[in-house]
Amino acid sequence: MDHNKQSRQVRLEQLGAYPFERLKSLFAGRAVNPELNPIDAGAGEPRLPLPSFVATTLAEQLGGFSKYPSTVGGLPLRQAIACWLERRFDLQHVDPLTQVLSANGTREALFAIAHALINPEADKKPYVLMPNPMYQIYLGAAYTAGAEPLFLPCTAETGFAPDLNAVPEDVWSNTALVYVCSPSNPTGWIADAAYFEQLLALADKHDFYIVSDECYSEIYWQDRPVGLLEVAESLGRDGFSRCLVMNSLSKRSALPGMRSGLIAGDAELIARFAKMRSYTGPATPLPLQAVAAAAWSDETHVEQHLDVYRQSLKAFFDVYGTDDVNIPAGSFFVWLPVPDEEAFAVAAYEQQSVTILPGSYLSADDDNGVNPGSGYIRAALVDGPEKAAELAGRLKVVRL
Ligand SMILES: Cc1ncc(COP(=O)(O)O)c(C=O)c1O
Structure with missing residues (x-):
């Protein structure tokens, strides 16, 4: 062999x-x-x-099934996503053309992103860090991308937070990518701004990327969760550098069968991911893009x-x-x-x-x-x- x-x-x-x-x-x-x-x-x-706009929007847009959709997502959807991100996270500006992509559910995007961003052999950075327990896709992504998953235990002792202070310096310097999940499946832990600030400082110091899985951002019991992009902007960072977030209509809009989500952040990383996706081809059908745009535009x-x-x-x-x-x-x-x-x-x-x-x-x-x-x-x-x-x-x- x-x-x-x-x-x-x-x-x-x-x-x-x-x-x-x-x-x-x-x-x-x-x-x-x-x-x-x-x-x-x-x-x-x-x-x-089902939210009421789903059936009506779909009926109006059925003709879109006769056309090939672009892989990155059409402008109306990317605009709706950018506007939602700006409103929800109080961001000054998200550029729909360079900082946003459509995902066919975040599961596929969370998996594929490791393949687009890291090259453990060439970069000599073998580690992908992730919470433990975790959404299993991070693990699958790390292994199949040839990386070594490194687990941050989330236990009652850590308050279910993946403890950044427990990671040795030599691990950080060999880390290519860190997955965060906030709010967390399965523990329900939420990262605060200080957590993201510390992670961003570590990313700059040790040169790695952060992928923040924020699929449950609209489901919380008291305080509305902060997002990675808003913390990055509050620090005055340039263009969300090193950061990508993923979010999903599966949880927020209770549309898991529609398979629709978003990827947003650093334009350079978005461009790399878009290039890979132009080959793998996870395009969202146009009628579903229209429903997705409606869903990102409605908070009721x-x-x-x-x-x-x-x-x-x-x-x-x-x-x-x-x-x-x-x-x-x-x-x-x-x-x-x-x-x-x-x-x-x-x-x-x-x-x-x-x-x-x-x-x-x-x-x-x-x-x-x-x-x-x-x-x-x-x-x-x-x-x-x-x-x-x-x-x-x-x-x-x-x-x-
Ligand atoms: C933490 C987390 N991230 C991502 C997903 C993927 O959701 P979807 O692919 O439906 O957007 C799930 C689904 O259960 C999840 O629990």
Whole structure:
């Protein structure tokens, strides 16, 4: 076997099965309790009514399916995204032509970006840093891009923050890219301005890029999350240098099936990514671009969704209680300590017809074999307050 082929295969083999595949295997041959209606709190899939503009906009724009869309996204969509970023993050100016791209869901973009920006062998910078637990795409991106993922443990001891102060100097100097996730899936932690400031200072000092996954920025319990671009601008940095953010209509607008998101930031990085995408070709169909532009331009539905998520969280903890529990600052996930996460997930499924994810499926073992997701489960509050209360009641009576 030639060397390249071999190393490509080895890279893929470094990845375990995706969390939902593992869950399927865990539940294989097991049955839910026939007396209880199933509750699926496993996937982070918002289940809210379609915003009203979706059907009308789509109907008006159907003719667009007859045309090839450009990969970067049409100007109306990129303008709508730029305006949203300016409004939401109080930015002076975002240039739709050079600082914004359309994504077909952020999942593909979060994966592909590592391939566009880093070259571990040539740059001699092997590390991609990421939170642990993490959205698994960061891990897949790092491995397949030939980098070495380096995990920042997010534990009760760190307040679920990826602790920048725990990273040794020689790691920073060998770091090509850092993924941040704020609000965080699965822990609900939110980065504050000081966190981003410290990361930006480190990026300048050690010459790396920051990719900030802000998909849950519109789902928060109290303080509205700050974004990387606004912190960069507040520091007087030139043109968001070294920074890219990703955001998504999947969570904000409850449109996960539309597969639409944004990439924005440093024009030089955007140009590099656009070039790669001109070959890989993840173009957003024109009718969906029109719906996406409408979604970025409307806040009413987002405020309605936020209200439902807040009610759901309250309903959940009113029943579940708050002793020894981390109340998430953002996202629609609860991250709950349990004695044994896999045994608990199985028991919840069999006894209470509830699907949740074992925390260890969203985390990686560190060099000492410690997995910071062990001893936790993740449940998504995506079905409204009544179901959230029902879910809490069922989880409370699970017996191991
Ligand atoms: C942290 C995080 N980032 C990105 C995504 C991707 O979302 P999408 O591809 O639907 O935009 C998800 C989806 O669950 C997520 O949890």
